[in-house]
Amino acid sequence: xxxxxxxxxxxxxxxxxKGDVVEYYRAVADVMLPHLRGRPLTLRRYPDGIGxxxxxxxxxxxxxxxxxxxxxVPRRGGxxxxxxxxxxxxxLEYLANQGTVEFHVWLSxxxxxxxxxxxVLDLDPPDGTPVGRLRAVAxxxxxxxxxxxLTAFVQATGGRGFxxxxxxxxxxDTETVLELSRVLADRVAADDPDRLTTAQRKDKRGDRIFLDxxxxxxxxxxxxxxxxxxxxxxxxxxxxxxxxLGGADPDGWSLAKEKRRLxxxxxxxxxxxxxxxxxxxxLKRLT
Numbered sequence: 001x002x003x004x005x006x007x008x009x010x011x012x013x014x015x016x017x018k019g020d021v022v023e024y025y026r027a028v029a030d031v032m033l034p035h036l037r038g039r040p041l042t043l044r045r046y047p048d049g050i051g052x053x054x055x056x057x058x059x060x061x062x063x064x065x066x067x068x069x070x071x072x073v074p075r076r077g078g079x080x081x082x083x084x085x086x087x088x089x090x091x092l093e094y095l096a097n098q099g100t101v102e103f104h105v106w107l108s109x110x111x112x113x114x115x116x117x118x119x120v121l122d123l124d125p126p127d128g129t130p131v132g133r134l135r136a137v138a139x140x141x142x143x144x145x146x147x148x149x150l151t152a153f154v155q156a157t158g159g160r161g162f163x164x165x166x167x168x169x170x171x172x173d174t175e176t177v178l179e180l181s182r183v184l185a186d187r188v189a190a191d192d193p194d195r196l197t198t199a200q201r202k203d204k205r206g207d208r209i210f211l212d213x214x215x216x217x218x219x220x221x222x223x224x225x226x227x228x229x230x231x232x233x234x235x236x237x238x239x240x241x242x243x244x245l246g247g248a249d250p251d252g253w254s255l256a257k258e259k260r261r262l263x264x265x266x267x268x269x270x271x272x273x274x275x276x277x278x279x280x281x282x283l284k285r286l287t
Contacts (some may be wrong), residue, residue, distance in 0.1 A: 001095065003019050004087060006018055006019030008048070009051070010046065011234045012051045013233075016255065017253065020255065022093060022096045024287070025092050025093060026092075028258065028262060029092050029093075031225075031262060031270075032103075033092065035226070036092070036103065036200060037085070037086070037087055038085060038109040039110070040105070040106045041086055041104070041105060041217075042103075042108055043056070043058075044056050044099065044102035044105075045057055045101045046099050050230045058081070058244050059081055061125060063258065067091070068091050069085040069086075069091070070084055070106055070116070072084050073120075073219075076219070077220075083110065087143050087181055097207070102229060102230055104227070105224045106219065107120060112157060112170055114173050114218070115170040115174075116279075117171065117224075117273070118167060119166045119216055119264070119279065120163050120222045121164045121181060121188075121213060122211075123163070123209055123211065123212075124161055125209045125210075126206075126207050126209070129209060133195065134209065137209055137211075139244060141188050144187050147285070149282050150166040151167065151277065153167070153235055153239065153268070154250065154271075155225060155239050156225070156237065156248050156252055158223065158231070158251055160250055162172070162250055167273055167275050168279050169276040169277060169279075171278060172280045173276065174216070174218045176211070176283060178216045179195065180286070182198070183283065185213040188211055189211055195208055197209070197211070198213065203279055213251070217239065225239045226239075229251070231251070233251055233254055235250075236253050236255065238252070239269040
């Protein structure tokens with residue numbers, strides 16, 4: 001596929017072009033696609049680069065080619081919505097060529113939208129939070145996951161924080177997974193209430209790190225592994241080994257650095273689904 005307007009500047013502060021972005025997604029397709037396949041996509045598009053207004057696109061436009069998988073997913077309250085699903089490298093390249101900078105995915109698949117196979121806690125820090133504190137919180141979440149019989153994985157988001165994710169067996173409904181995520185977040189926050197909070201309202205959080213369990217609700221998303229972020233620096237969301245966390249920054253892998261990393265290292269999340277556990281059993285263990 002030929003990239004349209006490859007010289008258009010997409011990251012003004014970094015001198016990166018649309019051609020650089022499309023080429024990045026070509027380069028990471030093999031490791032990124034397993035995390036996209038079968039999942040409804042929300043696209044964050046910047047056709048004129050991140051220096052100009054962009055938007056989130058949940059539903060595919062009429063101009064999408066027939067080769068792209070589009071599925072109808074039930075909407076809470078009745079009806080359905082259409083979502084694009086990225087099944088192959090050609091679709092990933094097409095979407096990048098349409099100005100998609102960020103890819104966000106559901107925690108369930110289009111075949112079982114009410115049965116999540118992922119649980120995610122998002123660490124949302126206030127400005128000025130030391131990265132060492134974020135790393136410690138991620139490890140604390142891991143410990144609570146292990147207490148519940150879950151296997152935790154960690155991702156540098158490419159933004160301000162980390163995600164801690166646990167794979168599930170897709171046998172429990174969204175409400176069960178959401179309740180489990182909230183119980184987990186509450187337990188972690190209770191360990192250090194002066195520094196951690198689950199308060200939904202920003203004015204109630206103060207200078208504490210927000211443990212966000214809301215991404216586990218129906219039709220909610222998290223940033224896909226290896227997605228670029230629409231921020232200066234062109235950092236990518238990067239799955240990590242836990243032993244890497246001690247030297248990791250949330251936005252520590254730029255577009256170029258991510259490509260170099262993958263040239264020498266396998267995807268730390270490649271065996272994610274081998275560790276799938278029961279959300280219902282985990283909730284019983286915690287409560």
